[in-house]
Amino acid sequence: MRIRLAVIVGRVVRALARLRGGGSAIPGNIALRIAPGFLEHALGSMALGVVFVTGSNGKSTTTNMLVAVLRAHGMRVFTNPSGANLPQGIASALLATVPLDGRVRDDLAVLEVDEAYGVGLAERLAPTDVLLLNLQIDQLNRFHEPDRVYRMLEQIAARARRRLIVNAADPNTADLGRGARADQQVVVFDVAPAALAASPHGVAPAPRLTSGAGETLPDAEVVVESTAGSAAVLTVDGERASVALPSRGLHYAVDAAGAIATARSLLGDRFSIETASTALGSLETVYGRGEVLDAKGQAIELVMMKNPPSLQLNLDSLGRVPQCVMIAVDEGTPDPSWIYDTDLSMLDHVDVVTGTKAHQWATRLAYAGIPVGTVIEDFRTAVDAFLSLDTPDDGPKVGIVNYELMMELRLMMGYLDLEGGS
Structure with missing residues (x-):
């Protein structure tokens, strides 16, 4: 009875929330208050299990890729919208599709999960498979030190009932694979040394946090060999394959390798690299991650400026010194002091700096000798000023934004699809 009530009330609240545009975790929060066991009930009887995708960066993109590849092979997959990786976000996503009995009818669930909340979610949902993408310096105001995140990922990995999929190019996730239980299958994806060397900052992992002792990792089943623009060459079981990426950069190729390694493990003999490549080739970017907005005709x-590695790798992958640049950062980045460790050599100027952290950014740019056109704290006024600038001839204007102002900018431009249309 409580489950049925949670679904009905949650759906009403969800419909009201969507009237104002975008998604909301409030419906899921209410559903969980009415029925605290809603998640376990909904996902506890999945025929083929529950897959967790976690790590410091790349969760949304990799989840999107993995779901697309699995669906292209005919699997029915439930997933949570990009970024909705807390319990209430997953519950809100469930409200979009579950019948009144509250049980998901799909074959498999693929869930992006936050590193911290993933510990409790792993206890509640007992994932069959866990994909560990990376461990990078991330949100120091929240996590403080990377060794705390290592312990979180370690606890999530320990809950995997079937297999761990780990990134051998990241020393810490590789060590978590080495420490797997005897009854856990370990699947490995990797990056070739030449591909790492071609990226100015490699894949920007956190320093190794353990001795690296433990079992030897199995050979990598998927390896990133090279990237060129928004395409990559992967080796899958010894055979080379070209795949399209949603955006430029080695980090997107690593996400694709993780998705393909996981899909191959889940599908077994049904897996086809041709089908996977076609699925990735038709995939759109996850909102805000290398996305190109139509902003009033421009x-x-x-x-994305989510944390130091995400900013660094996204700057590295620009491929050009952009002609027209805006930096927008607000209180969603409580302590932006880490920007002093970021290599800003891809920028030779910034036209507009905005947000409540604008003056901190302007100071950082001054220390780097990078000229700033104007500082405008009010975001909407700054966006208008940015759009009034001449259209560059080298490609789109570039907006370097933190997560919160990315979402605000999308809403300002009429993009109301934060739930992916679900």
Whole structure:
């Protein structure tokens, strides 16, 4: 009875929330208050299990890729919208599709999960498979030190009932694979040394946090050999394959390798690299991650500033010194002091700096000798000023934005699809 009530009330609240545009975790929060066991009930009887995708960066993109590849092979997959990786976000996603009995009818669930909340979710949902992408310096105001995140990932990995999929190019996730239980299958994906060397900052992992002792990792089943623009060459079981990426950069190729390694493990003999390549080739970017917005007839490419590695790797992958740049950062980045460790050599100027952290960014740019056109704290006024600038001839205007202002910018430009249309 409580489950049925949670679904009905949650759906009403969800419908009201969507009237104002975008998604909301409030419906899921209410559903969980009415029925605290809603998640376990909904996902506890999945025929082929529950897959967790976690790590410091790349969760949304990799989840999107993995779901697309699995669906292209005919699997029915439930997933949570990009970024909705807390319990209430997953519950909100469930409200979009579950019948009144509250049980998901799909074959498999693929869930992006936050590193911290993933510990409790792993206890509640007992994932069959866990994909560990990376461990990078991330949100120091929240996590403080990377060894705390290592312990979180370790606890999530320990809950995997079937297999761990780990990134051998990241020393810490590789060590978590070495420490797997005897009854856990370990699947490995990797990056070839030449591909790492071609990226100015490699894959930007956190320093190794353990001795590296433990079992030897199995050979990598998927390896990133090279990237060129928004395409990559992968070796899958010894055979080379070209795949399209949703955006430029080695980090997107690593996400694709993780998705393909996981899909191959889940599908077994049914897996086809041709089918996977076709699925990735038709995939759109996850909102805000290398996305190009139509902003009142102008194109703005979004460069995410979620944490130091995400900013660095996104800057590295620009492929050009952009002619027209805006930096927008607000209180969603409580302590932006880490920007002093970021290599900003891809920028030779910034036209507009905005947000409540604008003056901190302007100071950082001054220390780097990078000229700033104007500082405008009010975001909407700054966006208008940015759009009034001449259209560059080298491609889209570039907006370097933190997560919160990325979402605000999308809403300002009429993009109301934060739930992916679900």
